[in-house]
Amino acid sequence: MPDQSVPDQSVPDESLRAHMSPEEFRRQGHATIDWIADYWASLDGLPVRAQVAPGDVRGLLPPSAPESPEPFDAVLADLDRVVVPGLTHWQHPRFFAYFPANSSPAAILGDLVSSGIGAQGMIWATSPAVTEVEQVVLDWLAEALGLPEAYRSDGPGGGVIQDTASTATFTALLSALHRASGGAVRRSGVGGTRWRVYGSTQAHSSLVKAAMMAGLGEDAVRTIDVDASTQAMDVDALRDALLEDVEAGLRPVMVHVAAGSTSTGAMDDVAAVAEVVREWGVWVHVDAAWAGVAAVCPEHRGHLAGVEAADSFVTNPHKWLLTTFDCSTFWVRDRAALTGALSILPEYLRNAATESGEVVDYRDWHPQLGRRFRAVKLWAVLRTYGLEGLRAHVRSGVALAARVADLVSADDRWELVTEPSLSLVVFRLRAGDEETMAAMEAVNASGEAYLSHTTVEGRAAIRLAVGSWRTTQADVDRAWAALQDAAAGQGG
Amino acid sequence: MPDQSVPDQSVPDESLRAHMSPEEFRRQGHATIDWIADYWASLDGLPVRAQVAPGDVRGLLPPSAPESPEPFDAVLADLDRVVVPGLTHWQHPRFFAYFPANSSPAAILGDLVSSGIGAQGMIWATSPAVTEVEQVVLDWLAEALGLPEAYRSDGPGGGVIQDTASTATFTALLSALHRASGGAVRRSGVGGTRWRVYGSTQAHSSLVKAAMMAGLGEDAVRTIDVDASTQAMDVDALRDALLEDVEAGLRPVMVHVAAGSTSTGAMDDVAAVAEVVREWGVWVHVDAAWAGVAAVCPEHRGHLAGVEAADSFVTNPHKWLLTTFDCSTFWVRDRAALTGALSILPEYLRNAATESGEVVDYRDWHPQLGRRFRAVKLWAVLRTYGLEGLRAHVRSGVALAARVADLVSADDRWELVTEPSLSLVVFRLRAGDEETMAAMEAVNASGEAYLSHTTVEGRAAIRLAVGSWRTTQADVDRAWAALQDAAAGQGG
Missing domain, CATH: 3.40.640.10 (Type I PLP-dependent aspartate aminotransferase-like (Major domain))
Incomplete structure (x- = not known):
C-alpha cells in the first residue's frame, strides 16, 4: 500500500468533470453519426464546389479559443454554419475531379474504432x-x-x-x-x-x-x-x-x-x-x-x-x-x-x-x-464488401466512365484526348483550350458537378474520374448535361 | 440532355447494394459508439499490457479476404475475439509508459466528423x-x-x-x-x-x-x-x-x-x-x-x-x-x-x-x-474543454506525478533519478539496474500497470508518465503498490 505519510495531492476535480461522461459520449456519438448520415443525404442538393471566397470561413470564427467549455452540440451546430458552406464535397455523387477519395460507411466506422482504441x-x-x-x-x-x-x-x-x-x-x-x-x-x-x-x-x-x-x-x-x-x-x-x-x-x-x-x-x-x-x-x-x-x-x-x-x-x-x-x-x-x-x-x-x-x-x-491502427478500416472494408463487392464497385466506375466516353464520342463538339483509362475519361472541346477551360469552369461554378483539368501534349483537357460510392448513372448524365450547356455557352 | 443514342451502360446493381443504407449506417454507427463506450468501461478490469505472444493474433485470422460480404456486426464481434486481447491499452487509466496518447471523447467525435466529410x-x-x-x-x-x-x-x-x-x-x-x-x-x-x-x-x-x-x-x-x-x-x-x-x-x-x-x-x-x-x-x-x-x-x-x-x-x-x-x-x-x-x-x-x-x-x-481534415478534432477539443478544462487536465497530471515523486522519496528502497518534469517521474531501485528492470517487468507482466524504461548516465531507470484522461489518484496509487510488491520480490 502507498505510504500513508504521503498526503493526497490536490488534484482538481474539474479535470474529471470536463471529460464527457459515458452516457454523454453515447448521446453525442449517436448524434454525430446522425449528423454524418444527414450530411450525406443533403449532398445531392448542395453545390459540389465550395462557393466561398478566401477568408470567408475564418471570418466566421472567433479570434481566440474559449476559456470555458462549450457543449459538443455547439460544435455540431457550427459544422452546418461554418464548415459545410466552405467545403468542396468530396463525397458528393457528382464529384469527378482529381481522383476520388472514398469514405465508405464501413471504413468510417472502422476508423472510429481505431480512434476509440487509441x-x-x-x-x-x-x-x-x-x-x-x-x-x-x-x-x-x-x-x-x-x-x-x-x-x-x-x-x-x-x-x-x-x-x-x-x-x-x-x-x-x-x-x-x-x-x-x-x-x-x-x-x-x-x-x-x-x-x-x-x-x-x-x-x-x-x-x-x-x-x-x-x-x-x-x-x-x-x-x-x-x-x-x-x-x-x-x-x-x-x-x-x-x-x-x-x-x-x-x-x-x-x-x-x-x-x-x-x-x-x-x-x-x-x-x-x-x-x-x-x-x-x-x-x-x-x-x-x-x-x-x-x-x-x-x-x-x-x-x-x-x-x-x-x-x-x-x-x-x-x-x-x-x-x-x-x-x-x-x-x-x-x-x-x-x-x-x-x-x-x-x-x-x-x-x-x-x-x-x-x-x-x-x-x-x-x-x-x-x-x-489504420488497418481496422481496411479490414472492415475487405470484410463487409467482400471481394465481390469491391469488384462490383470498380466495375461500376469503369462502366460509367465508358458511358461518358461514349457520350463524348457521339457529340462532335467534343473529342476524347486519350482512350479512357479504367474510370478516368479525358476530353476537350474541339473549339480550343480557352473554350475547354471555360466550359469546365462554368460547370464547376454552377455547383452541378466538379471536374478538374490537365494539359496533354500542350493542350488543355478536362478530366472526369468516376469513383465515389454514391455516384450513379443519373449523376454522370447530369454532369454531361451541364457540360453540354456550358459548351453551348461557348458557342460549341 | 444526354444523347439518347448512347445506350445505358450495364452498371451492376450489386455495386449499390453492397454499400450500407443510411438506416444501416445509423444502426451500425450507434453500435460502434456503444462498443467504444463499453470498451472504455471494461478497461479497468483488463491487463494494461497485451498478454499475447508473436503470431497469436494473426493465427486467429483467415489467410484470405472473404469473397462475399460479411455484416459489420461480424467485425465488431471480432474486435472482442481477435483484437482486444492483442492490445496494449493506451487509454487504460494505468498506462504510464512512453508518453500518453490521449483519445478523448470529444476528439474522437471530431475525427469521426472528418471521416464523414471525407x-x-x-x-x-x-x-x-x-x-x-x-x-x-x-x-x-x-x-x-x-x-x-x-x-x-x-x-x-x-x-x-x-x-x-x-x-x-x-x-x-x-x-x-x-x-x-x-x-x-x-x-x-x-x-x-x-x-x-x-x-x-x-x-x-x-x-x-x-x-x-x-x-x-x-x-x-x-x-x-x-x-x-x-x-x-x-x-x-x-x-x-x-x-x-x-x-x-x-x-x-x-x-x-x-x-x-x-x-x-x-x-x-x-x-x-x-x-x-x-x-x-x-x-x-x-x-x-x-x-x-x-x-x-x-x-x-x-x-x-x-x-x-x-x-x-x-x-x-x-x-x-x-x-x-x-x-x-x-x-x-x-x-x-x-x-x-x-x-x-x-x-x-x-x-x-x-x-x-x-x-x-x-x-x-x-x-x-x-x-x-484533422483540425476538426482539435477544434472540438479546444471548444468542449475550453482553456480552463485543458489547464485542469495538465495540472491533474502534474499533481499526480508529484504524488508519485513523494511516494518514491518516502521509501528508501527507491530513489528519484532526476527531479520530476511536469507529469513525468524517473526513478529506480537503489539495489541496482537488474533489480530495477525486474521490478518494472514484474509490474508490466502482471497487467496491473504499464511502465517503460530508460537509461540515465548509464544506469537503468523506470519512467512513469501521467497523462491519460482516465487516470485518477487511485490508479497512481495502485501502480505504486504494484511497484512496492515487485520491489519486495526483488528483496528491495
Missing part, C-alpha cells in the same frame, strides 16, 4: 494486434490484387500502410539509395555520388518532391518522354537516358513507373521498364496510387503485368477502394532495404519481442515513429 | 474550410501556449498540423537546409557542403532519422553532452562544437532543442541555445512534442522561455492535450523557408485562388500531398 503501434510490443492485423490485411489485399508472393509477410518482403503515396514513393527512394550504396547513404549521406532518378514526364509530382526531400534535389530527376498517343513512358528513351547517364558518371538509383498517371491514367509498361533497368540494379517503384486497386478485378489487372520484377508497389485504398483517407498500401520485395534505410532503436523502445527477431516493428517502415 | 485539403481550393479552420485553430493554440506572434497566420509564419513530431523535425531540417543554401539544396541536393546538425545526447531519435532521410546521414548529427543532473544540453559544449566544426569547414544548419526530452523530460535552455547559434544563422527547432502543451498553464511555460528566437516549434496535442492521434502542431517563424523547400505545383492543381496569393496551400507545408 493504440499506438510504433512497435509490435506497444500493441501486437495493431501490427498483426495490418500484416494480415495487407497479405489479403496483396493476394486479391494478384501481387507477387514475395510481397507477403511470410516472405522476404511485406506490406505496410503509409499515409499517402507521396510518402510511399519517398520511402521507396530511401530504400533504393540504401541498397545502391550498401548502407553508406544512411551513415554519411548522399553526397559524393551523382545519383539519378527516372520517371516519365507524366510521373506524379511526388517523385520530384521525394528527390528534393532525400537530398538529391530536383535536378536529379531525369524525365523521360512519353508516347504521344498513350502518354506512357518511351522505354527506348529510358534506355538511351540510362546509357548516357552511366557514361557520364551518374549513378541511376530508382525508376518510377506510373501504373495509371494522374493526368490521363496512362500506364507505363512495368515489365519493359524493369527489363531495361535490370543490368544497372535500379530500384523499380510502381506507383499505382489510383489504378492499382482495380486489380481486384482479374480483367483490370493487365496494367500490372511485370510487377513481379518491381522492388516496391503502392496503391491507395483511400482513392478508389472505399477506404477513408489516409490509407496508402505499400509493399516491398525485400524489407531489409527498407528497414536498413529507416531503422532507429533508442533505448526506451528496446524490448524482448524486437530482440527475438520474431516480430515486425513498423516504425522502421516509414518516416514517422508513432502510428495509428 | 474532404481532402491538399490545397485551399479543394475545400477551403479544411485550410481555414486549421489556420484559425492553430492561431488559437499558439495564443493559448504563449507562442510568438510571428507564428500566427497573419504574420510571416504560420502553423500546420503534421502527423507526428518526427515529420515536423524532418520538415524543419528541410526548411533549414533551404534557407542556409539559398534554395540550392532544393535544386541540386545536399552534396558539396558538409552540413552539420546539433542536438543533445538526449535529443529524440527522430533527429537522427531526419538527417538520414534528408540525405545528410547519421554522421552529420553531432551530439552535445548534457549536464549530468539536469540532463539538459551543455550550452558551452555546444559553442565549442560549433567553433570546432566551423573551423574544420563544416556548415552548421540546425540545432534541435529538446523542451522535454523523451528519457527524463529534460529541458534544454531555448534562449541560451538560440543565443549561441545566432552568429552562424543556424535554424533553431524546438521539439516540445510532449511538454509543449503544458504551456496552456501559465505556471508551466517556463521551459519555453526564449521561444521567440526559435525558427520552428512542435508540440503534440495527441500526446497530452486530449486529441486523438495523429495531431502534431508545428509552427514556423518564416513560412517562406518551409514552402520554398517543399512546394510543387503540377498543372492539375493550378487554380485562381493559389495564383492570387490570398490563400495557403498546405500541401507545401509537409511531405505528403493529400491531407485529412
Whole structure:
C-alpha cells in the first residue's frame, strides 16, 4: 500500500468533470453519426464546389479559443454554419475531379474504432494486434490484387500502410539509395555520388518532391518522354537516358513507373521498364496510387503485368477502394532495404519481442515513429464488401466512365484526348483550350458537378474520374448535361 | 440532355447494394459508439499490457479476404475475439509508459466528423474550410501556449498540423537546409557542403532519422553532452562544437532543442541555445512534442522561455492535450523557408485562388500531398474543454506525478533519478539496474500497470508518465503498490 505519510495531492476535480461522461459520449456519438448520415443525404442538393471566397470561413470564427467549455452540440451546430458552406464535397455523387477519395460507411466506422482504441503501434510490443492485423490485411489485399508472393509477410518482403503515396514513393527512394550504396547513404549521406532518378514526364509530382526531400534535389530527376498517343513512358528513351547517364558518371538509383498517371491514367509498361533497368540494379517503384486497386478485378489487372520484377508497389485504398483517407498500401520485395534505410532503436523502445527477431516493428517502415491502427478500416472494408463487392464497385466506375466516353464520342463538339483509362475519361472541346477551360469552369461554378483539368501534349483537357460510392448513372448524365450547356455557352 | 443514342451502360446493381443504407449506417454507427463506450468501461478490469505472444493474433485470422460480404456486426464481434486481447491499452487509466496518447471523447467525435466529410485539403481550393479552420485553430493554440506572434497566420509564419513530431523535425531540417543554401539544396541536393546538425545526447531519435532521410546521414548529427543532473544540453559544449566544426569547414544548419526530452523530460535552455547559434544563422527547432502543451498553464511555460528566437516549434496535442492521434502542431517563424523547400505545383492543381496569393496551400507545408481534415478534432477539443478544462487536465497530471515523486522519496528502497518534469517521474531501485528492470517487468507482466524504461548516465531507470484522461489518484496509487510488491520480490 502507498505510504500513508504521503498526503493526497490536490488534484482538481474539474479535470474529471470536463471529460464527457459515458452516457454523454453515447448521446453525442449517436448524434454525430446522425449528423454524418444527414450530411450525406443533403449532398445531392448542395453545390459540389465550395462557393466561398478566401477568408470567408475564418471570418466566421472567433479570434481566440474559449476559456470555458462549450457543449459538443455547439460544435455540431457550427459544422452546418461554418464548415459545410466552405467545403468542396468530396463525397458528393457528382464529384469527378482529381481522383476520388472514398469514405465508405464501413471504413468510417472502422476508423472510429481505431480512434476509440487509441493504440499506438510504433512497435509490435506497444500493441501486437495493431501490427498483426495490418500484416494480415495487407497479405489479403496483396493476394486479391494478384501481387507477387514475395510481397507477403511470410516472405522476404511485406506490406505496410503509409499515409499517402507521396510518402510511399519517398520511402521507396530511401530504400533504393540504401541498397545502391550498401548502407553508406544512411551513415554519411548522399553526397559524393551523382545519383539519378527516372520517371516519365507524366510521373506524379511526388517523385520530384521525394528527390528534393532525400537530398538529391530536383535536378536529379531525369524525365523521360512519353508516347504521344498513350502518354506512357518511351522505354527506348529510358534506355538511351540510362546509357548516357552511366557514361557520364551518374549513378541511376530508382525508376518510377506510373501504373495509371494522374493526368490521363496512362500506364507505363512495368515489365519493359524493369527489363531495361535490370543490368544497372535500379530500384523499380510502381506507383499505382489510383489504378492499382482495380486489380481486384482479374480483367483490370493487365496494367500490372511485370510487377513481379518491381522492388516496391503502392496503391491507395483511400482513392478508389472505399477506404477513408489516409490509407496508402505499400509493399516491398525485400524489407531489409527498407528497414536498413529507416531503422532507429533508442533505448526506451528496446524490448524482448524486437530482440527475438520474431516480430515486425513498423516504425522502421516509414518516416514517422508513432502510428495509428489504420488497418481496422481496411479490414472492415475487405470484410463487409467482400471481394465481390469491391469488384462490383470498380466495375461500376469503369462502366460509367465508358458511358461518358461514349457520350463524348457521339457529340462532335467534343473529342476524347486519350482512350479512357479504367474510370478516368479525358476530353476537350474541339473549339480550343480557352473554350475547354471555360466550359469546365462554368460547370464547376454552377455547383452541378466538379471536374478538374490537365494539359496533354500542350493542350488543355478536362478530366472526369468516376469513383465515389454514391455516384450513379443519373449523376454522370447530369454532369454531361451541364457540360453540354456550358459548351453551348461557348458557342460549341 | 444526354444523347439518347448512347445506350445505358450495364452498371451492376450489386455495386449499390453492397454499400450500407443510411438506416444501416445509423444502426451500425450507434453500435460502434456503444462498443467504444463499453470498451472504455471494461478497461479497468483488463491487463494494461497485451498478454499475447508473436503470431497469436494473426493465427486467429483467415489467410484470405472473404469473397462475399460479411455484416459489420461480424467485425465488431471480432474486435472482442481477435483484437482486444492483442492490445496494449493506451487509454487504460494505468498506462504510464512512453508518453500518453490521449483519445478523448470529444476528439474522437471530431475525427469521426472528418471521416464523414471525407474532404481532402491538399490545397485551399479543394475545400477551403479544411485550410481555414486549421489556420484559425492553430492561431488559437499558439495564443493559448504563449507562442510568438510571428507564428500566427497573419504574420510571416504560420502553423500546420503534421502527423507526428518526427515529420515536423524532418520538415524543419528541410526548411533549414533551404534557407542556409539559398534554395540550392532544393535544386541540386545536399552534396558539396558538409552540413552539420546539433542536438543533445538526449535529443529524440527522430533527429537522427531526419538527417538520414534528408540525405545528410547519421554522421552529420553531432551530439552535445548534457549536464549530468539536469540532463539538459551543455550550452558551452555546444559553442565549442560549433567553433570546432566551423573551423574544420563544416556548415552548421540546425540545432534541435529538446523542451522535454523523451528519457527524463529534460529541458534544454531555448534562449541560451538560440543565443549561441545566432552568429552562424543556424535554424533553431524546438521539439516540445510532449511538454509543449503544458504551456496552456501559465505556471508551466517556463521551459519555453526564449521561444521567440526559435525558427520552428512542435508540440503534440495527441500526446497530452486530449486529441486523438495523429495531431502534431508545428509552427514556423518564416513560412517562406518551409514552402520554398517543399512546394510543387503540377498543372492539375493550378487554380485562381493559389495564383492570387490570398490563400495557403498546405500541401507545401509537409511531405505528403493529400491531407485529412484533422483540425476538426482539435477544434472540438479546444471548444468542449475550453482553456480552463485543458489547464485542469495538465495540472491533474502534474499533481499526480508529484504524488508519485513523494511516494518514491518516502521509501528508501527507491530513489528519484532526476527531479520530476511536469507529469513525468524517473526513478529506480537503489539495489541496482537488474533489480530495477525486474521490478518494472514484474509490474508490466502482471497487467496491473504499464511502465517503460530508460537509461540515465548509464544506469537503468523506470519512467512513469501521467497523462491519460482516465487516470485518477487511485490508479497512481495502485501502480505504486504494484511497484512496492515487485520491489519486495526483488528483496528491495
